[in-house]
Amino acid sequence: MKELVIKSTFKEAQLDELTVQERTLVQMAIEATDRSYAPYSHFHVGAAIELRNGERFIGCNQENAAFPSGICAERSAIFAAGAKCPDEPVTMLAIAARNKQGELQQEPVSPCGTCRQVLIETEKRFQQPVRILLYGQKHIYVVDSIKQLMPLSFTDF
Numbered sequence: 001m002k003e004l005v006i007k008s009t010f011k012e013a014q015l016d017e018l019t020v021q022e023r024t025l026v027q028m029a030i031e032a033t034d035r036s037y038a039p040y041s042h043f044h045v046g047a048a049i050e051l052r053n054g055e056r057f058i059g060c061n062q063e064n065a066a067f068p069s070g071i072c073a074e075r076s077a078i079f080a081a082g083a084k085c086p087d088e089p090v091t092m093l094a095i096a097a098r099n100k101q102g103e104l105q106q107e108p109v110s111p112c113g114t115c116r117q118v119l120i121e122t123e124k125r126f127q128q129p130v131r132i133l134l135y136g137q138k139h140i141y142v143v144d145s146i147k148q149l150m151p152l153s154f155t156d157f
Contacts, residue, residue, distance in 0.1 A: 006151050011142040018133070018140065022092070025050055026135050028058055029094040030104065032073065036060040040067075042100040045109065047073035049081055051088040057081040074115040078122060089126035093119070096135040108134035108141045110149060119146035120153045 015023060025048045032046025038061055045061045059077025063070040071079075078090060097109040111119065111132075123129055129145035143149060 008148045008151060010144070010148055012139045013142050014139060018142075021050070022094070022133055022142075025056065025092055025094040026096065026133055026140065028056060029073075029096040029133075029135060032058040032060045032077075033096055033098045033104075036073070036098075037062045039063060040065070044098040044102075045073040046096050047077040048094045049077045049090050050092045051081055051085055052091050053085065053088050055081070055085060055088065057084075072112060072115050074111050075118050078118060089128055090122050090130050091128070092131040092133070094133040094135060104135075104137050106137050108136035108139065110134055110141075111146075113150075116146055116150045117154060120150060120155055123147070124155060 028048035029046045032048060033044045036044035036046065038044050040063050047059045048056060050056050057077050057080045059073045059080060061070065061073045062076065074093065074095060081090065095109060095111065097105045099105060119130055123146055132143040132146065134141040134143065147153065
């Protein structure tokens with residue numbers, strides 16, 4: 001049996017090292033955490049996306065007692081953008097989260113597996129990577145493509 005190693009490379013940055021455009025998107029994601037409905041997990045996630053045309057959309061997690069009926073912040077933002085601008089590629093996504101005490105997470109929070117799969121499909125659909133900004137108070141992870149977080153993704157290409 002042969003052992004294989006898969007490596008992912010991404011950057012760690014401070015807020016002031018981001019561009020104005022990136023900082024704006026991160027701030028939108030932080031603000032979106034206040035709109036989250038999370039009475040069960042008490043984990044409030046916000047997301048903000050930017051399209052190629054410059055339009056921005058936010059999303060936040062929406063929980064339900066029937067857990068599969070809820071939706072994550074990332075998918076709510078991507079699907080809202082798709083409903084309004086179906087032919088515009090997503091170029092960037094920012095994610096932030098608050099804990100049970102309402103405090104912003106110290107460490108960056110990454111997308112769940114379902115959201116990662118939706119991001120893989122988004123990149124495939126528009127044939128371009130989505131830049132991902134994972135916000136934490138200590139630092140921000142800057143990821144150039146979802147493939148860096150999910151190198152063995154389920155896809156047909």
